[in-house]
Amino acid sequence: NAGVMQNPRHLVRRRGQEARLRCSPMKGHSHVYWYRQLPEEGLKFMVYLQKENIIDESGMPKERFSAEFPKEGPSILRIQQVVRGDSAAYFCASSPRVQDGSPLHFGNGTRLTVT
């Protein structure tokens, strides 16, 4: 069973461009989370999705950021008009269920650099 797959591993964007980060959860996992890790900091929750539905987006910046988890295909975290402050590592995690506190399995992350 392959782990959580994130791509690209590294992404460089100029200010004002769009960044699209992809996450394929583990097989059978319908719960997907996105976290952001700024340099020298811990992981901050961004959004929680469950197949086609956004359950909790309380950690998402109000503008420029959006996330989706379509019925078919990977989850996408989209950042429009990137700024230097968006430079960070973005981690995706998946879980088969949440009611019993099943561990979140994380991908290797996408390191976004905005120049």
Add this chain to the structure above:
Amino acid sequence: AQKVTQAQTEISVVEKEDVTLDCVYETRDTTYYLFWYKQPPSGELVFLIRRNSFDEQNEISGRYSWNFQKSTSSFNFTITASQVVDSAVYFCALFSNDYKLSFGAGTTVTVRA
């Protein structure tokens, strides 16, 4: 709101020493789960252990052990006989009724040969 505090920012030890990482949490929920994750220099996040709020039994798994005490809201983690490969950032995390994982700031462990 859930909160996880890891007071130790950095710990440096010599190989074979034991390392204990402190974690204190806050939650109003009666059912919750506590985790430790490891982030080695390569950057990925590795799940280590999980404990639920109803089970205070402390366990040992290989060189890892943990001490969960609800009375003090602490979930400490110990690496016995540390090795250089244990060098990493260790995160304590809490999962409860808001269905999301709240992380502490992390403790950087450096094991010197």
